Amino acid sequence: MNKLYRTLVYDDEVSLSVLDTTELVSNAIKIHNLDCASSQVLGGLLTACAFMAGCLKSADGAVSITIKSDDGVSCASVSGDKAGHIRGYAEGFKNGIRGGNMTVIKDDGYSRPFLGTCELKSGDISENFMQYFQKSEQIDTAAVIDVKIENGTCVAAGGIIMQLLPGTREENAELAEKTMRGFVPFANRLLHLGADGIMQKYFPSAMKNSAAYIINPEYKCNCSRKKIEGVVLSLGKAEAEGIVKEQGAVKVHCHYCNTDYAFTEEDVLKLFGN
């Protein structure tokens, strides 16, 4: 089962997150029928998104992460909410990440959403995230996000993330760094121990901390016919009718869950109230 353990370690000076997203990533690969490299990119992003969604404070908070190559050929987008519902898609990554930019939008109950961007300097999701946190959120972060694919199937996906809280003492920062180095690569450790086992073996008392909590992230799209009706209504009556005349129906595709919605002439007339 997908798990996100979050707690504080090392004199409560370092936040720790341990994730098992194997099922979540497996579902995404099935829904989108992805090749190996694309599975790794989307799997890494979904795992990072599950982590960031788990850090949200507001109950109706949401986060989205988009990466795009400079030539626009590769694009992936993931989003998640506080409940741990994570979704996403990836296109054009059969050769992995080759530069571009990453944009994070975090809406956490403040008056304006937080927007951060950074350049993709590495083909590795973990490296890009560490850089993002350093530059955009000014948080010292060590992340090992790992997706292991065998014969087109995700056998293990997850990650471990440590972030230094303001005022972390040198010795605890060093301890965090040393611990994190021991978790590269992460997927094998996850395969052998599971997220539960990792917590018990390496951080035995951490889940007794008053700040500790567990979330079960899952792959879940929040689209529905009702929501898509809103999209059709936003086109306006004339535009919607024009599309029906030209194409037979207004068709809307949800990239996140690969679902097609179609609105026939009759549907459109009903929507606009005649």
Ligand SMILES: [Zn+2]
């Ligand atoms: Zn959907």
